[in-house]
Amino acid sequence: MVDTTNFQADALRARIDAYDWGKISQQIDREGWCILSDLFEIPECDLISRLYGPTDAFRSHVRMVRHGFGRGEYRYFSYPLPSLIGSARTALYPRLVPIANGWYERIGNAVRFPKSHADFLERCHAAGQTKPTPLLLEYRQGDYNCLHQDLYGDHVFPLQVAVLLSEPGADFTGGELVLTEQRPRMQSRATVVPLGKGDGVLFAVNARPQRGAKGDYRITMRHGVSAIRSGLRHTLGLIFHDAA
C-alpha cells in the first residue's frame, strides 16, 4: 500500500504550484493537451506501479478485451485514495477550473465548476456519481487501448491527466499515447504525446473550443494507446469526476 508521507504529498503540491499555469493554459487552449513534466518522481512512479494487483486498494478490475476496449487491463482505486493520488487530484483541480469554466463559456455550456474539488465531488455524489475514477492501467506486449472518452455520468469535468509510470525504451517499447481531434466538416487529426517516465499529460476529456476565422468552433477529442511492442507499461489515470 502506498502510504506516502505528508512530506511527499506536500512536495507534489509544491511541484504542481510551481508549473507555469499561464503557459499551460495557453498551450491547452491552442492544442487541447499539455505535458506536465516530472509530475511524479521516479520512486513515486515505482511505488504506484507496484500497487497493481488484486488488493483492497482497488474497487474493480477491467480486462479490456471483454468489453471491446482493446487489450490490457486496469483497476479503479477505492476510496480512500492513496494520499499521493488524492493529493494530485485535489491540487491539480483548482488550477484547471479557470480553464474549464473558460471553455464552457466559449462552447455555450451553462455549467460552471466550483473552486474546490471537494465541492465538485459533492455535486457528483448528489447526482449518484459516487465511485472513485482514478485508475491504474497495465499493458503487456500486444496490448493497446482503443480511442475513447472517460465519461461516467452527466457530471463531467472537461480535463483529465494521465501519468506515465514506466520508462519508454527501457521498460517497454511502442505504447504511445494518442490523441485525436474531430473537427466539424474536417478529417480527424492525431497527435502522439511524447511522455517520459513521471510526466503527466493534461488533455480534454471530450469537447473543447478552438478559435477559428468565424469565431469559436467545437472540437471533440478522444485518447488511446498504440500497441505495446515489448515490455510492461503502467499508467495512472486522474479523472476529476466520480462515476455512477
Ligand SMILES: O=C(O)CCC(=O)C(=O)O
Ligand atoms: O495508458 C494511457 O496512457 C492512457 C490511459 C487512459 O486511458 C486514461 O488515463 O484515461
Ligand SMILES: [Fe+2]
Ligand atoms: Fe482513458
